[in-house]
Amino acid sequence: MTTTALRHESDHDAALHRFFRDLQERYGPQHWWPADSPWEVAVGAVLTQNTNWGNVEKAITNLKRADVLPPDRILDLPIDALAAHIRPSGYFNLKASRLRNVAAWWQANAERGFDVSEPLAALRRDLLHVKGVGEETADSILLYAFGRPTFVVDAYTRRVLSRHGLVAATATYGEIKALCEAALPPETGSYNEYHALIVRVGKLHCSPTPRCANCPLAWHLSDVVS
DNA sequence: TACCAGGAGAAAA
DNA sequence: TTTTCTCATGGT
Numbered sequence A: 001m002t003t004t005a006l007r008h009e010s011d012h013d014a015a016l017h018r019f020f021r022d023l024q025e026r027y028g029p030q031h032w033w034p035a036d037s038p039w040e041v042a043v044g045a046v047l048t049q050n051t052n053w054g055n056v057e058k059a060i061t062n063l064k065r066a067d068v069l070p071p072d073r074i075l076d077l078p079i080d081a082l083a084a085h086i087r088p089s090g091y092f093n094l095k096a097s098r099l100r101n102v103a104a105w106w107q108a109n110a111e112r113g114f115d116v117s118e119p120l121a122a123l124r125r126d127l128l129h130v131k132g133v134g135e136e137t138a139d140s141i142l143l144y145a146f147g148r149p150t151f152v153v154d155a156y157t158r159r160v161l162s163r164h165g166l167v168a169a170t171a172t173y174g175e176i177k178a179l180c181e182a183a184l185p186p187e188t189g190s191y192n193e194y195h196a197l198i199v200r201v202g203k204l205h206c207s208p209t210p211r212c213a214n215c216p217l218a219w220h221l222s223d224v225v226s
Numbered sequence B: 001t002a003c004c005a006g007g008a009g010a011a012a013a
Numbered sequence C: 001t002t003t004t005c006t007c008a009t010g011g012t
Helices: A003-027 A038-047 A053-065 A071-076 A079-085 A092-111 A120-128 A135-145 A155-163 A173-183 A188-205 A218-223
Strands: none
Touching: A003 A173, A003 A188, A038 A053, A038 A092, A038 A135, A053 A079, A071 A092, A079 A092, A120 A135, A135 A173, A135 A188, A155 A173, A155 A188
């Protein structure tokens, strides 16, 4: 790698770092993930796939009211009954099946005691083997349920960062995750806040259309790195 | 009415 | 390997 490339990379890291720091200063702590337990985080992570969080809250409320939120209760429920409870979250047949898969994984690990010392990469690979758990869902569970320092990338992350010239619009999940993790110290607390902040600013100002409505972060456009 | 929301997996190209 | 399709409710 050339010196120029190194400096370029370092400038890019600095721009990303400054971007997240400014989000933090502007919007303050976000207090994520909204859940009463690590398991509820995992349930929310599945139910929120391509779905508005308000709808997810309705589905989780249904599960709580019926007293069937815990993983063992979910596994005991007929699939149709589970789907009926989570209906407000959309894709309910698909998500009922995915929720069962995650509950089975959770139960199996709980029975032999979650190994908190397991290397992050190994735990992540293990989670990704669960059908219905993709990269974002796995990282959300690892970060917000298990407190492991893994950066969560979602549709807002790609859109917000690419519109500010900090990642390519065509970058893959892994590429964006690697760029952010290279630029930011691996700290659970800050990864927690940064993802929540991205979602906050994404909801406020960075919808697909209209583009960049009243974006307060325009100064970062001067940081564009090609 | 049309669009959007804290994706993932299968099928098609 | 990359792109397209399917899954679905509820708010704006």
